[in-house]
Amino acid sequence: MTTLTPATAADRTGVSIDTLRYYEKEGLIGPIRRSAGGRREYTEDDVFWIGLVTCFRDAGLGIADLREFVAILRSDHTPRDRVVFLRERRSAMEQRVAALHRAMGVLDEKIAYYS
Amino acid sequence: MTTLTPATAADRTGVSIDTLRYYEKEGLIGPIRRSAGGRREYTEDDVFWIGLVTCFRDAGLGIADLREFVAILRSDHTPRDRVVFLRERRSAMEQRVAALHRAMGVLDEKIAYYS
DNA sequence: CTCGGATCTGGAGCGCGCTCCAGGTCAAGG
DNA sequence: CCTTGACCTGGAGCGCGCTCCAGATCCGAG
Structure with missing residues (x-):
């Protein structure tokens, strides 16, 4: 190999x-x-x-998140534990997307104003 | 006041x-x-x-981005300059959203796998 | 066998975005 | 007045995520 x-x-x-x-x-x-x-x-x-x-x-x-990610996926956790962890991460990401959308909305306003 | x-x-x-x-x-x-x-x-x-x-x-x-943001909105820039800057920022944000979506896709796969 | 480039290790250094601290000032209550 | 607590300034310290460095080792080409 x-x-x-x-x-x-x-x-x-x-x-x-x-x-x-x-x-x-x-x-x-x-x-x-x-x-x-x-x-x-x-x-x-x-x-x-x-x-x-x-x-x-x-x-x-972050690095710590990823370390936890690796740990959860590799060691002896139940599928339920893993799903819980994965959903938490997903939800955090959704919030980040929401924050981005809010900022993009502000940008759009300004762009409209100056156009 | x-x-x-x-x-x-x-x-x-x-x-x-x-x-x-x-x-x-x-x-x-x-x-x-x-x-x-x-x-x-x-x-x-x-x-x-x-x-x-x-x-x-x-x-x-970042702090530097925001400083630039303030500078662009306050000082003597043409509307065109401002719009260019604002669109750049918006586009960077879109890319961040795309990165988030990619990661969420991976998470969704794993969640499906363990569910 | 020799040389040079890639890799190894442990640890120092760095840019970012705060956060905390010392030592001093201001102002409202008693 | 005097105390007390919020606020001031300049600067040090910190956690994160790399990035760089010194000094040693490995290994393929000549």
């Missing part, structure tokens, strides 16, 4: 090497497998997961 | 006194009028503007 060097993984995910190591240290990804010499070897699965993390980071989730 | 003390203004806007002073120092609000003794006296207009600032902060705009 082919694996990716840190540089390639960084390139493919758009996340810097430093940030990849930071995410791994914080438990958001990995642990990433190592070669005999100690270098990281990213699998396609790792890349996929990094994509998910990036997606959530872009949506404004 | 009745004015508000810092504590009252903080209470009414939900923004802490320290943050109000910080916003003023950064040029996001005010300058706030002072009493003979040097204390701040917030007008209803100030409170309204603080509400706008809060709305944009909640939508994720």
Whole structure:
């Protein structure tokens, strides 16, 4: 199975090497497998997961949120627990969307005023 | 015309006194009028503007964005300049909404999976 | 075998957005 | 007056999320 060097993984995910190591240290990804010499070897699965993390980071989730996300999905939680957690996150995101819409409304007013 | 003390203004806007002073120092609000003794006296207009600032902060705009926002709306820019700026901000917000929707989509998948 | 570029680790540094603190001033009640 | 509490200023401190650095190690090309 082919694996990716840190540089390639960084390139493919758009996340810097430093940030990849930071995410791994914080438990958001990995642990990433190592070669005999100690270098990281990213699998396609790792890349996929990094994509998910990036997606959530872009949506404004913090590192602690994501750590919790990983913990909930990986460890021994009931499906119910997971659904509860996921719904909470979803609801927080809805509120962020609502805040954005409010601000966009204000912008629209101003735009209309100056047009 | 009745004015508000810092504590009252903080209470009414939900923004802490320290943050109000910080916003003023950064040029996001005010300058706030002072009493003979040097204390701040917030007008209803100030409170309204603080509400706008809060709305944009909640939508994720940074301090620098807001400073620019104030500058654009207050100083000698053409309506065209203002509209260009406002549309840029709006478009950035739309992208944030899109990022949120992507993440919510992922969450929905997981929720469906565990339900 | 040697060289150079990629990677490793631990830790320092940084920009943002507050938040807190010390030391002093103002003003209303007693 | 004097006390008390809200407020003032300048500046330090903090949590977050990276980002950068030094010094060592690995490894493929020549």
